[in-house]
Amino acid sequence: MKVLSLIEPYATLIKIGKKKIETRSFKTNYRGELYIHASSTKIPKEWKNNKKLMNLINDIDLNFGYIICKCNLIDCVYMDNNFLNRIKNDKTEFICGDYKLGRYAWILEDIEVLDNPIYAKGKLGIWNYN
Numbered sequence: 001m002k003v004l005s006l007i008e009p010y011a012t013l014i015k016i017g018k019k020k021i022e023t024r025s026f027k028t029n030y031r032g033e034l035y036i037h038a039s040s041t042k043i044p045k046e047w048k049n050n051k052k053l054m055n056l057i058n059d060i061d062l063n064f065g066y067i068i069c070k071c072n073l074i075d076c077v078y079m080d081n082n083f084l085n086r087i088k089n090d091k092t093e094f095i096c097g098d099y100k101l102g103r104y105a106w107i108l109e110d111i112e113v114l115d116n117p118i119y120a121k122g123k124l125g126i127w128n129y130n
Contacts, residue, residue: 003035003067003129005122009047009057011038013096015069015113018056021087022106023097027076030126034073034108039122040065052095066117067129075107 004022006014013019014036042064047053077083079101087099097105120129 001035001070001129002030002033002126003037003120003123004126005037005039005124007041007047008038008043008062008064009053010096011036011068012057012060012062014071014108014111016057016060017111018092019096020108020111021093021097022108023079023099024104024106027078027104028073028106028126029076031073031075033070034126035067035070035114035129037067037120037122038063038065050095056092056095063117065119065121067114067120068117069111069113071108071111073106074109077105077107079103079105 005011006022010019010022014022079099081101083105084099084101087105088094099105118129
């Protein structure tokens with residue numbers, strides 16, 4: 001299965017349906033089922049200081065080091081000015097990503113929470129869990 005590791009709270013924001021776009025500096029040609037892994041990396045201090053972001057996960061348990069949900073990666077969109085102007089209207093989604101000209105938006109759909117999270121050591125990029 002294909003897996004993408006994210007630093008918390010972003011993995012949990014996908015799990016609870018508040019984040020449906022993962023922002024990356026690189027594109028991917030992969031489309032299809034993708035599992036989301038909450039890396040064991042602790043939340044960076046600058047993210048903890050972002051009250052709007054942290055309020056989105058108020059009183060929600062985070063699952064550091066676990067594959068917590070699956071989704072479908074349906075598209076990878078280059079962030080041009082038109083895209084950025086549209087996404088700014090979605091306040092929650094905008095808080096949940098790094099939206100800048102020249103980056104990529106990985107569009108996620110059909111998010112399903114795993115009943116039994118899977119402990120795993122994360123990796124960079126899309127990786128295979130066997």
